[in-house]
Each structure stands twice: as C-alpha cells, then as structure tokens.
Amino acid sequence: MPIEKQVLTGKQAKLKVNLRKLFNGEVPRSVPIKEAVGQAIIDKILENTAEGRDKDGNGFVSYSDSYANSPEFVAAGKSKDQVNLRLFGDMLDTMDVIEQTRDTITIGWSDDLQATKAHGHVTGNIRKDGEARDFLGLSDDDYESIAESFTEDLEGEATETRTQEFEDNLTTLRSIFG
Amino acid sequence: MKVKVKNLDKALKSIKKDILDTTERSGVLNEAAQMSMEAIRQKTRAGLSMANTNPQGRATKLPPLSKSYQEFRKGKVSFYKGKQGQTYPVNEASDKLNDVDPQYFRPTFANNTLTGQLLKALKYRITSKTSFEIFVANTRREGDDHTNKEVAQFLKDQGRGFLGIDSPTTERIKQLWLRAYRRKIKK
Numbered sequence: 245m246p247i248e249k250q251v252l253t254g255k256q257a258k259l260k261v262n263l264r265k266l267f268n269g270e271v272p273r274s275v276p277i278k279e280a281v282g283q284a285i286i287d288k289i290l291e292n293t294a295e296g297r298d299k300d301g302n303g304f305v306s307y308s309d310s311y312a313n314s315p316e317f318v319a320a321g322k323s324k325d326q327v328n329l330r331l332f333g334d335m336l337d338t339m340d341v342i343e344q345t346r347d348t349i350t351i352g353w354s355d356d357l358q359a360t361k362a363h364g365h366v367t368g369n370i371r372k373d374g375e376a377r378d379f380l381g382l383s384d385d386d387y388e389s390i391a392e393s394f395t396e397d398l399e400g401e402a403t404e405t406r407t408q409e410f411e412d413n414l415t416t417l418r419s420i421f422g
Numbered sequence: 423m424k425v426k427v428k429n430l431d432k433a434l435k436s437i438k439k440d441i442l443d444t445t446e447r448s449g450v451l452n453e454a455a456q457m458s459m460e461a462i463r464q465k466t467r468a469g470l471s472m473a474n475t476n477p478q479g480r481a482t483k484l485p486p487l488s489k490s491y492q493e494f495r496k497g498k499v500s501f502y503k504g505k506q507g508q509t510y511p512v513n514e515a516s517d518k519l520n521d522v523d524p525q526y527f528r529p530t531f532a533n534n535t536l537t538g539q540l541l542k543a544l545k546y547r548i549t550s551k552t553s554f555e556i557f558v559a560n561t562r563r564e565g566d567d568h569t570n571k572e573v574a575q576f577l578k579d580q581g582r583g584f585l586g587i588d589s590p591t592t593e594r595i596k597q598l599w600l601r602a603y604r605r606k607i608k609k
Contacts, residue, residue: 276607283604315531319467332464333457334590338597341604355593357480396609410607413437417599 247387250366250380251350257362258342258352259380261285266391270398271347276410277397282341282349284390288382289351290336296327299381304329308371329379335361351380423574424557425473425585426549427458427595434552434599441606447551450602454595455546455554461591462556462584463541467526469533472586473578479589484532484582495519495529495536521565534577534584539563543570556585 247265251258263271263281272278289299296304304327311317312324320331330336335358343350353359364370365377382390434440440447465472470481493499500516501509523538534540543559560571568576577583587595 276604280604280607283601284608286601287605315528315533316468319469319526319533320464332461332468332590333594337457337594338590340597340600355590357478358590394608397607400609407607409439410441410603413439413441414600414603416437417596417603 247384248381251352252363252367255356255360255363256352257359257366257380258350259285260348260350262348264347266387267394267398268391272394272398274407274411275344276407276414277394278344278349279341279414280397281390281394282351284393285349285382286339286341286351288386288390289339289379292382292386293336293379294328294330298376298378299383300378301383303327304377304379305371305375327377329365329377334358423571423578423585424555425462425587426555427454427553427587442602446602446606448548450598451548451552451554454598455548455556457594457598458554458587458591459544459546459556461588461594462586463544465588466541466584467533467535469531471582471584472588472591473583474581475586475588479592481586481588484534484584487530487532492530495527497529518565532582534582537563537565539566540570540573540577558585 247262249260249262251260261282263278266281272281292299292301298304307317307324307327309324312322316331322331335353338353338355338358339351339362340354341349342352342354353362361370362380366380368374368376434447442450462472465481466484469484471484472481474482476482487495490499490501494501494516497516497519518536521537523535526533526535526538526541540558543561544556545559546554546556548554558571558574560569562569563573574585578585
C-alpha cells in the first residue's frame with residue numbers, strides 16, 4: 245500500500261496519506277501532531293509548486309497565450325514563464341488538513357470552488373489539451389525527509405502535555421472562522 | 423473608507439492559551455493584513471469587487487463601463503460640464519490619458535484603474551493585538567484636485583466599491599493562523 249493516494253471523485257481533489265506507512269508502523273496519536281505532519285506535507289507541496297514542479301519533480305505545462313493575456317493574469321502581476329498555479333493565491337493558500345482518522349490524514353479543500361480548480365489542474369480537464377499539472381502529492385524522498393523530521397516528536401509524544409492546548413486552539417480557530 | 427477585519431478579532435480573543443509568542447502573533451497579523459490588502463488590489467485590477475460579494479461570499483464583477491466613458495478612455499472624447507451641471511462629450515482627447523497606468527489600464531475594462539493612483543494608495547494598519555484595517559489614504563492625487571479617499575468614496579457611491587473581504591480571503595487569513603500554530607507544534 246503506497247504512502248499517498250489521490251482521491252478524485254466528482255470535482256473533488258484530495259490527497260489521503262497513510263501515516264502508518266509514512267512512519268513505518270508507528271502512528272502519531274495526538275490530533276495536533278497529525279495536523280503538524282499534514283502541514284509539513286502542505287508546505288512541501290507549496291514549495292514544489294512555487295518552483296514550478298509537479299509531484300514527480302517535472303516542470304509544469306506552460307500557461308496558454310489566451311490565459312496569459314487575460315485581465316486577471318495581468319492584474320495578478322504574473323509572468324507567463326513562471327508557472328506556479330497561483331493567480332490570486334486562493335487555491336493554494338486554502339489547502340488544508342480536512343480529515344483525520346487513526347491511521348490517515350487527508351489534505352484538500354473545504355471550499356467547493358477551490359477543490360474544483362485543484363481537480364482541474366490534477367486531471368488536466370481545466371485545459372483544452374487536457375494536459376495535467378499534477379501538484380497534489382510528494383515523492384518518496386520528500387515523504388522520507390518529512391518522516392525523519394518528526395522522529396523526535398513521535399518519541400516525545402507520550403510526555404507532551406502541550407498538545408491538548410494546541411488541540412484546543414486549533415479547534416477554536418476552525419470553529420470561529422467557520 | 424476602510425474595511426475592518428472583525429472575525430479575526432473574535433477568533434483570537436477566544437484562544438484559551440496562546441501558543442504563539444508576541445512576535446509570532448505580530449508577524450502573522452502583519453502577514454494577514456498585507457495579504458488581504460494585496461488581494462483587494464489584485465482582484466480590483468482584475469475587475470472584481472470584494473465589497474459586493476455573492477451569496478457564497480465570492481467577489482463579483484464590477485459594473486461595466488458606460489459606452490461614453492469607454493470612448494473617453496479610448497481617447498476619443500472629453501467631457502465638459504455645462505453651467506447647470508450637465509455633462510456633454512466633445513471630440514477631443516483628455517490630458518488625463520497621458521498618465522494612464524501602462525500595466526493595468528484597459529479602455530473598455532472596468533477595474534477602477536485609470537492612472538493607478540487609487541489602488542496604490544491602499545494602506546493597512548494594525549489596530550490592536552488581534553485586528554487590522556485596510557483603508558485608502560487621504561493623499562492628494564497628481565494632476566487632480568481630489569484626494570484618493572474622495573475618489574474611493576465617489577466609486578462606492580457609483581456602485582463600484584472595492585474595499586471588502588471575500589470568503590476565499592477570509593479562509594486564507596484563517597489558514598495563516600492555523601499554519602502558524604501547526605508549525606509551532608513540531609519540535
């Protein structure tokens with residue numbers, strides 16, 4: 245079973261990450277640490293995307309001339325040569341950890357429009373030529389590096405008392421912003 | 423002329439015990455204000471109004487320009503006011519068109535941009551430990567008798583208001599806080 249699995253149903257695009265596989269059988273128990281792992285994955289996806297690379301490290305397909313000449317594209321101060329899937333930033337900046345189970349976290353969007361945009365990029369159906377810009381995922385090397393960076397957190401988890409505070413605050417932020 | 427971000431205020435006051443220290447909070451607040459201001463600027467230039475959102479909270483298109491105003495922006499006519507305040511066009515280009523914003527001005531496209539001075543006058547200020555506001559500075563415009571604040575008010579009165587926060591931008595503000603908290607969890 246692979247570490248990640250894309251879920252592309254309807255117009256939804258999600259990335260389901262198997263924590264048991266990621267951490268070689270040792271699964272983080274606390275919600276905040278799972279969220280932190282999710283954030284590390286999101287950060288790496290954003291970093292790759294900003295560099296114009298898809299989940300396999302390949303460069304993104306160029307923007308079309310018609311899109312590059314649109315008022316929206318010009319207004320965002322974008323360059324045709326810099327393909328980073330960022331117009332205003334609404335899609336990439338709202339990518340979130342949207343679900344957790346005991347062994348998995350799911351990264352995606354709570355907003356349907358942003359999920360639809362992501363689905364379009366990942367599947368290629370946003371373009372006339374159908375070419376995808378598959379940014380939603382990471383390489384095995386990226387995952388390995390993330391797993392290593394959490395070694396200390398997993399070891400110290402049993403004695404960590406602040407995780408409840410983090411969990412309370414994250415819950416509060418989520419609920420108030422709606 | 424300003425937009426106050428109140429949700430943030432409500433959210434941060436409800437945090438039971440803040441994990442982020444003062445510097446980190448200040449950094450995220452500044453980042454949220456800067457990002458929101460830039461979103462207003464970019465979306466307005468793209469012809470969208472965050473002041474007038476649809477039921478889903480998304481920015482809507484600014485109203486189209488009148489045909490006569492499009493002709494003015496193409497440099498084909500100027501407008502003069504008569505003694506009774508009536509406006510009429512004459513076949514003469516306006517001096518104002520010498521100073522159009524070369525990057526964002528398009529004659530037939532409604533984006534609250536002619537010289538570009540108005541959107542460059544957007545500013546933000548942090549108003550408390552948990553809130554900020556974005557406003558149009560009351561600065562005098564070059565080649566004009568009005569201030570940028572007056573122009574913003576005029577546009578609002580014409581149904582072309584642009585100071586607001588749409589739902590994606592609200593979600594981005596939320597994510598800035600969530601991401602800062604999550605990054606803090608990791609040792």
